[in-house]
Amino acid sequence: MIELENITKKFPGADSFSVDRISFRVNEGNICVFLGPSGCGKTTILRMINRLEEPSSGNIFVNGKNVLEVDPSGLRQSMGYVIQQIGLLPHRTIEQNVGLVPELLGWEADKTRKRVRELLEVMGLKPDEVVRKYPHQLSGGQMQRVGVARAMAADPPIMLMDEPFGAVDPIVRIRLQDEFLSLQQKFQKTICFVTHDINEAIKMGDYLIILNQGRLIQMGSPIDVLTSPADEFVLSLIGEDRGVKILDLTRCETLMEPMRETPDDLMGSGCFVQSIQPVKLALEVMMKKDSDHVAVCREEKVIGLLSWKNIKKHINRVSGEDE
């Protein structure tokens, strides 16, 4: 668990606060996403959590311990840190880069080697091709993935990730996000995740923290933020199409009208979705099949009917517009 209490940070010589009276808590096993324009203090917040910067005032607790009272090296070794500038060590091979923290922790060479290969694989890199290469022989996106692998190497319970997928192409990025989320299902780490990409934020975050000029503007689950943005700033950040984004987060079962029997032709013509699939997918099916309804199933069984009318009503309700 990570807890910030009324944290401010003013860099020497700066005339405004980079971080201004911020408090929040990231519970164990959650992904907390920081979102906000350039210079709003995201990196500074992460760096105060692992003590690369010290706050001007306020307290930070990690697992109940004040970070200022623990040994900084030990603290940092227990947190994976993906730095925004990537920062691979140019004189070391990829294998030695990823194996850095295990090396500091004194792992056996064999164990480290296995772990490095496993992580490179997770990151979509072919271990045999890259382990012996040096950072300058990789592309920017590949280097960034090595940076993420390095942060995960010693399996730290806490991860600080500063735009970890910023330099990879959209297709790989989505694959990495999925991979990462499925790992997260299994390992339940406590993660602070910085991104500029609202879609990534919605997808990855258990909750979002929206910042502007060092201040915390809004904090809440993605659906909370989308349905009730705190102000104009948040609204502009999440974009005009928040209605559609909401449909991506809403399950079909929440908007359907429950019923056991649906017109047979819906099922027959493939016009159905699963109850836990997002409403956006239902829309897609409706458009493809040129229908106003889809059947909603749980496994093989029909449990309800989702109509275009209900979806429209929902969008209008959450985006606060009249019908």
Place this chain on the structure above:
Amino acid sequence: MSPFYFILNNFSLVLEYAMNHISLVLTVLVLSLSFWIFTGLIISRYDRLASAVISFSNILFCIPSISLFGLFMTMPGFGLGRKTAVVVLVLYAMMPLVRSVYLGVKSVDASVVDAGRGMGMTTSQILLKIRIPMAWPMIFAGIRVSVVLITGIATMATFIGEKNLGRLIHQGITRGNADMIIAGAIIVSLMALLLDYIMGRIQKKIVSPGLRFQPGD
């Protein structure tokens, strides 16, 4: 080809001078490397000390070598001989070595050092595992300059009693014997080239290939 005949005809003398020359150079090299690399690392930790030490080495470097040899010779405890020669040459090597170590260690990319800190490396681990390995190319540039420099300036030590290749050049000048001068000069140059080549080989072994082919090279 007469410098060549000079060498053949006076082979044992030339050999003795050459051996003296190289033993002086190697002694100075070993001492300089251990002192000045260490000094460079120390001052990289203390910025205020750094500017003082580097200015001092610059001043030393600007004093004409012949006067520095003379000066030390007159100081109590020094006098004629190898000790004085070694001390003066070590002082000459200070500037290129201290400066290259200091700059090399200091100019390491801040984001790399930051990453090291972020992974939980201590200051001395950062020095040993990041700063020094990344500074090797610059440190070697300094070492190679000083090797050539020491080999050349060592000829001047002949004026304070060293029987080295400088003596060939000096006596050649006083006797008006061009062959002797050229013979001395050629051997000194070859020696410098050889030492530089050896350093280059060592450099290849020590500097990581990750640094050797930087983009844009």
